[in-house]
Amino acid sequence: MVNIDWSKANRHKRGDGHIQLRKTVDGKHYYKDEHVYVWELYNGEKPKGYNIHHIDENPSNNDISNLELLSFSGHKRRHSGHILKDGAWWKPCGMCGVLKEEQKDFYLTTAKGQSKYFSICKQCDRERSTEYRNNMIANDLELFVARRKNNNGKYYSKNKDNPNYLARKKATQIRYLEKKKRLLNSGE
Numbered sequence: 001m002v003n004i005d006w007s008k009a010n011r012h013k014r015g016d017g018h019i020q021l022r023k024t025v026d027g028k029h030y031y032k033d034e035h036v037y038v039w040e041l042y043n044g045e046k047p048k049g050y051n052i053h054h055i056d057e058n059p060s061n062n063d064i065s066n067l068e069l070l071s072f073s074g075h076k077r078r079h080s081g082h083i084l085k086d087g088a089w090w091k092p093c094g095m096c097g098v099l100k101e102e103q104k105d106f107y108l109t110t111a112k113g114q115s116k117y118f119s120i121c122k123q124c125d126r127e128r129s130t131e132y133r134n135n136m137i138a139n140d141l142e143l144f145v146a147r148r149k150n151n152n153g154k155y156y157s158k159n160k161d162n163p164n165y166l167a168r169k170k171a172t173q174i175r176y177l178e179k180k181k182r183l184l185n186s187g188e
């Protein structure tokens with residue numbers, strides 16, 4: 001492993017705004033992100049599983065006061081609007097937009113062995129479920145009423161008085177008998 005003096009390296013601004021340090025030693029090219037280099041000058045080697053985050057979200061501002069060490073998951077959270085408050089993550093609800101505590105105000109779901117918090121808060125989820133249920137009930141009721149309506153626009157009080165219902169029931173019975181006959185004929 002070559003010891004590289006990055007203080008005299010060429011600075012190259014990447015398309016995404018990050019500054020890359022480039023150095024050629026004995027004909028070999030070496031690269032390092034400037035924000036990592038600056039952070040390590042003050043803190044020593046960056047631990048594995050961590051990112052250096054730009055606090056003002058300007059990837060070219062590599063002043064040490066603008067750099068923060070975050071775990072991969074913490075870094076991802078930070079970029080999706082999460083805030084660390086007294087050791088707990090807070091995030092904006094995807095529906096009402098209010099900043100709420102992730103562990104307390106969001107449901108946790110486990111899909112494919114991975115734990116994940118809902119993107120909408122418990123309150124919004126409850127309201128959405130209630131709305132969904134009410135819609136279902138309304139739809140069912142509409143269907144129920146429509147089925148019982150006779151040709152004169154009146155309602156049948158019982159299914160057995162409804163000719164449409166009786167016709168459907170009869171058709172189902174015929175299908176069942178035909179299927180039974182087919183099965184009896186095929187199985188010798």
Ligand SMILES: [Zn+2]
Nearest residue numbers: 052053054075
């Ligand atoms: Zn970042």
Ligand SMILES: [Zn+2]
Nearest residue numbers: 093096121124
């Ligand atoms: Zn909400």
